[in-house]
Amino acid sequence: MKSDAFYDPRDGERYVHKWGYADTRFEFDGPRAVRVTGDRYKISGFRMPYLIPFVEEIIKLPISQDDLIEEWVSYDLPDQVSNEPFVADVRAALKAEQIASDAENRxxxxxxxxxxxxxxxxxxxxxxxxxxxxxVFPESEDDVRAIVKAGVDHDVCLIPFGGGTNxxxxxxxxxxxxxxxCSVDxxxxxxxxxxxxxNNLACIESGIQGKELELRLEEQGLTSGHDPDSIEFSTLGGWISTNA
Incomplete structure (x- = not known):
């Protein structure tokens, strides 16, 4: 692993909706200081008494523990729109565990x-x-072809999904x-x-996350040369599609 990398090469459980790993967050350490939990980053574990005053000066608002909002865990979600011919074609092409329609995934x-x-x-x-x-979670080029064909045949809107960091x-x-x-993860x-x-060329599938890409290229003495702040979670396909 590159010694100057600002990210931790280890994998871990991500927050479902917000940025980052579940073991890493800012916590109050007294009324006017904060600390980063976990041990993933160089700032983890250090008490930071000057961060709150700095942020308050920038945003011109006070920051207090009393203003913390409890995160929502239950949602009233709109009903699904169904297209049974599309679902039937996708089920015929993919394994059952490659398709999800539960509330959390939606x-x-x-x-x-x-x-x-x-x-x-x-x-x-x-x-x-x-x-x-x-x-849907394609695992091969054939899977992608089948999903796109089903979408075209049955007039379904397909939205590609990478790391969710956009x-x-x-x-x-x-x-x-x-x-x-249909979200295509x-x-x-x-x-x-x-x-x-x-020739400095490579053929790489679009769903590889930046951190994993760098780790595997480094094994061959190579690097992509791209180092966005979202590298732990964003994907190669996302970089290309958004011109990141």
């Missing part, structure tokens, strides 16, 4: 990380007019979309198919 795939419009509403129990109806609203579900909406397609060192 909500988690219906937003990125745009703080005010997406995350705050999710974490505080805001209302939702429209959500993803079904999530901050430009690209994952926002159109509220006036009457068709069934690419993260199971994470293989490096080949590397051509002589």
């Amino acid at each position: 909500l988690a795939h219906s937003h990125g990380q745009l703080s005010v419009d997406e995350i705050f509403r999710v974490l505080t129990g805001g209302s939702f007019t429209r959500l993803i109806d079904v999530v 901050v430009s609203g690209a994952l926002a579900v159109p509220e006036d979309e009457a068709r069934m909406i 690419m993260r199971r397609m994470n293989r490096i198919l080949w590397v051509d060192k002589e």
Whole structure:
């Protein structure tokens, strides 16, 4: 692992809706100081008495433990829009565990990380007019072909999903979309198919996350040369599609 990397190479449980790992968060350490939990980052465990005053000066608002909001855990979600011919074709092409329509997956795939419009509403129990109806997890190029063909054949809206870190609203579900909406989660397609060192070329599946990509390239003495602040969670396909 690169000695100057700002991220931890270990994997871990992610928060379902917000950015980061479940073992890492800011906590109050007294009324005017904070501390980062866990041991993933260089700042973990250190008491920071100057962060709150600094942030208050920037945003011109006071910060207090008394203002903490308990995160919402139960949601009143809109009904799913169904397209049975599409679902039948997808079920014929994929394994059962590659398809999900439970409430948690629907909500988690219906937003990125745009703080005010997406995350705050999710974490505080805001209302939702429209959500993803079904999530699919392709594992091969053939799976993707089958999903896209079914979407075209049955007029279903497909929204690709990578690491869920987008901050430009690209994952926002159109509220006036009457068709069934299917999220295509690419993260199971994470293989490096080949590397051509002589010509500095590689063929890599779009669902590989940045951290995993760097770790596996480093084994060959290589790097992608791309180091976004979302590298722990964002995917190669997301970088390309959003020109990150």
